[in-house]
Amino acid sequence: MHNFVKFITHYVKSISLPRLSKLTIVFTSALLAACSQQEAATPKAIAPGVTVYSVKNIELGGHREFVARTVPFQEANITARVEGQLVKRHFEEGRFVEKNQLLFEIEADSYQASLTQAKADLEGKHSVLETAKRNLARGQEVAPQGFISQSDLDKLITEDLQAKAAVSSALAALEKAELNLSYTQIKAPFSGRIGRVNVNTGNVVGPTSGTLATITANDPMYVSFQIEEAEVVSYMQKNMSKQSRNETPVDVSLKLPNNTMYDQMGVLEYADTKISESTGTIDMRAEFKNPDGIILPGLFVTLMIDGQDKKPQITVPQMAVQENQQGKFVLVVDEQNTVAVRPVSLGRRINAMWVVESGLVADERIIIQGLQKVRAGIAVKPTEKNVDAKTGAVQDLVN
Incomplete structure (x- = not known):
């Protein structure tokens, strides 16, 4: 050339x-x-192939999410109520125990001896009482004939009353001795899982020794959270305007710390009666059945409340959403198969989908695969497919 x-x-x-x-x-x-x-x-440029998804309306209610904490249904710190040497433990740490199951044994010899002494003392007091009763009966019998003075009769009456009081005191001592002996066997107050033992056998324990172990009942499980005072007031105004104090029905669900949804639905179980002055919130509590023990106490979880009064809302696959300096957007394919950028305002995520608050209407086609091959204004060759709302898997359309 x-x-x-x-x-x-x-x-x-x-x-x-x-x-x-x-x-x-x-x-x-x-x-x-x-x-x-x-x-x-020179051949003309070939339109790139892309996968598109037709956005749809689904019925959704009002939605709120709260950072929450799991709280056991019941919890008890096991302590010794009498002093003595801890001689035996009857459970394995971390295992499930039944109500009234024997947990600990405290040396009982001294308490058994106290019980025996109390029984003997009670028998002695009963003998004194019987003698006082007989003496009083004889005195009352001969007093009208003047065989004993009134002062002697009064003395017999006093002795009888003192003997009765002594019997009552001995009986109370016996009951206390029996109670103390029973305290040497520490039993589970309810069914649940028992944690780590804080005192080993052989140590002397007593009321001041602190917690021996902690038992928790985790079925059902409570989930504690707080609501801001402004929302509480709005809720009350809404219900009062209907002249009704009936609660609006809601769906209560739970997201676990590993971002999986718990498979049981819950119920709102408790609301405090006043707003906290320090936080400006009201304490709330939901209850979830926990038969398999999946939910443990002390977890940080996400509590989700959805209103049952539902309305249609558009959702899009999360894979279709992109973001630039102006915000989030999707790529729309029009009737002429031309690509356009569409800014969107997004709400909450539901599994693999994202709720669109504004920017799209039903049946519009958005690109979900092949995003890297296209730009605004070019023509494309679209293939329409479906998306599994839970997993996000792309699927062929079902005829």
């Missing part, structure tokens, strides 16, 4: 001007013809 240009340049310099004009016309015509043939031989 370089040699050809040099030849043409040399040839043009060697010819006259009139002849040069004619040659220029001929040469230009030849170049234009060659260019036209080259353009005709």
Whole structure:
């Protein structure tokens, strides 16, 4: 090509001007013809293939999410109520125990001896009482005949009353001795899981020894959360305007710390009677059945409340959403299969989908696969497919 240009340049310099004009016309015509043939031989750009999804309306209620904490249904710190050596433990740490199951034994010899002494003391007091009763009966019998003075009769009455009081005192001592002996066997107050033991056998324990172990009942499980005071007031105003204090029915669900949904629905179980002055919130509590023990106490979870009064809302697959400096957007394919950028305002996420608050209408087609191959304004070859709302898997349309 370089040699050809040099030849043409040399040839043009060697010819006259009139002849040069004619040659220029001929040469230009030849170049234009060659260019036209080259353009005709170049194929047109092929429209890239993309996968599109037709957005749909689904019925959704009002939605709120709260950071919450799981709280056991029942919890008790097991402590010793009498002092003595801890001689035996009857459970394994972390295991389930039944109500009234024996957990610990405290040495009972001294308490058994106290019980035996209390029984003997009670028998002695009963003997004294029987004697006082007989003496009083005889005195009352002969007093009318003047065989004993009134002062002697009063003394017999006093002795009888003192003997009765002594029996009552001995009986109370016996009951206390029996109670103390029963406290040497520490039993589970309810069914649940028992945690780590804080005191080993052989140690002397008592009321001041602190917690021996903690037992929790985790079925059902409470979930504690707070609501801001402004929402509480709005809720009360809404219900009062209907002249009704009936609660609006809601669906209560739970997202676990590993971002999976708990398979049991809950119920709102408790609301405090006043707003906290320090936080400006009201304490609330939901209850979830926990038969398999999946929910443990102390977890940070996400509590979700959905109103049962539902309305249609558009959802899109999360894979279709992109973001730039102006915000989130999707790529829409119109009826002429041309790509356009559509800014969207998004709400909550539901599994693999994202709720669209504004920016799209039902049945519009958005690109879900092939996003890297397209830009605004170009034509594409769309293939419509469906998306599993839970997993996000792309699926063929079902006819």
